[in-house]
Amino acid sequence: MKLFGLAGLLATLAFLTGCARAVVTTNIQPDGAWTRTVVFTGQEKKEDMQVTPTLDDTFALPSGPGWNRKEESKNGDRVLTFERTLAAGTPLQGDVLVKAGLGGYVRLSNEVVVTRSGPKRFEYRETIKWKGPTTAPFVGDFKPDALTEIKSALPQPLATDANARAIADKMADLAIPMLFGPGDPLLAVGLMHPDLAARRAGQRIGALLIKSLEQQFGDRLTPDQRKDIARRMIQGTFTSAKMSSDPAAPPASKNEGSLTPLMFVVKTPGRIILTNGEVDELTGEAFWALFDAAASVKDIVLTATVELP
Numbered sequence: 001m002k003l004f005g006l007a008g009l010l011a012t013l014a015f016l017t018g019c020a021r022a023v024v025t026t027n028i029q030p031d032g033a034w035t036r037t038v039v040f041t042g043q044e045k046k047e048d049m050q051v052t053p054t055l056d057d058t059f060a061l062p063s064g065p066g067w068n069r070k071e072e073s074k075n076g077d078r079v080l081t082f083e084r085t086l087a088a089g090t091p092l093q094g095d096v097l098v099k100a101g102l103g104g105y106v107r108l109s110n111e112v113v114v115t116r117s118g119p120k121r122f123e124y125r126e127t128i129k130w131k132g133p134t135t136a137p138f139v140g141d142f143k144p145d146a147l148t149e150i151k152s153a154l155p156q157p158l159a160t161d162a163n164a165r166a167i168a169d170k171m172a173d174l175a176i177p178m179l180f181g182p183g184d185p186l187l188a189v190g191l192m193h194p195d196l197a198a199r200r201a202g203q204r205i206g207a208l209l210i211k212s213l214e215q216q217f218g219d220r221l222t223p224d225q226r227k228d229i230a231r232r233m234i235q236g237t238f239t240s241a242k243m244s245s246d247p248a249a250p251p252a253s254k255n256e257g258s259l260t261p262l263m264f265v266v267k268t269p270g271r272i273i274l275t276n277g278e279v280d281e282l283t284g285e286a287f288w289a290l291f292d293a294a295a296s297v298k299d300i301v302l303t304a305t306v307e308l309p
Contacts, residue, residue, distance in 0.1 A: 020058035032088030062096035107132030181290030270308035
């Protein structure tokens with residue numbers, strides 16, 4: 001799966017973002033037991049023409065023993081809350097299942113567990129897995145002329161197909177989490193201000209791209225050359241839409257669904273001492289914001305270590 005252009009794509013992806021969303025909270029208690037609360041919000045099925053996917057179109061809901069379910073309406077949306085408490089060390093699978101549209105397959109799933117890691121310490125670990133096609137419906141491949149542009153940015157001795165492809169792969173690896181999270185996904189900014197999001201993309205990717213050029217080519221490039229190459233790629237290939245599939249086109253099938261916003265939260269009466277997420281200093285909670293396509297390159301692993309009183 002390769003990088004797509006950012007300039008107009010952020011605005012285009014905004015139209016592929018569905019209304020249905022999920023907030024998933026793991027509350028770790030002093031004895032290590034943990035309460036899992038999954039709140040799904042989305043439109044109800046209507047008799048007339050449905051413009052956006054409904055909650056049921058987007059998620060396969062939790063099932064099986066142990067779940068308490070509550071349903072309500074808020075601001076015209078349907079809100080379903082599922083809650084379950086598990087003992088430390090008990091794994092849970094598939095309480096967040098994102099579907100590929102109406103009648104579609106499950107394209108994203110999860111597994112989570114809270115385990116003891118010390119006398120008063122417990123570790124939360126959640127893995128989010130992509131179950132859809134190898135290439136997500138929102139991502140294309142580089143056209144040959146885009147690879148040619150990368151080669152043109154390199155000094156002649158380094159301007160090989162293999163080097164261009166390696167750089168393209170690295171750019172894709174950097175772009176997917178930057179766009180879709182976890183962290184601070186630029187797509188969320190792109191919903192309201194795509195030009196600002198494109199600017200932030202160049203700002204964030206610059207230092208990482210310079211570092212990857214250093215790792216790939218070592219002292220065969222000077223620091224000034226690395227900076228110049230990174231600048232040219234960000235201004236050219238990185239922000240163009242020269243892809244083998246048209247990024248402005250809608251998904252190939254109505255059953256491929258929309259991009260789905262997800263939020264994962266860890267809370268505890270103790271304190272979070274280590275996490276790969278963000279920490280809210282006011283509430284003491286760790287959180288991760290992402291869109292489901294974030295997992296389409298590789299599994300997303302969320303971790304947090306909590307120290308309890």
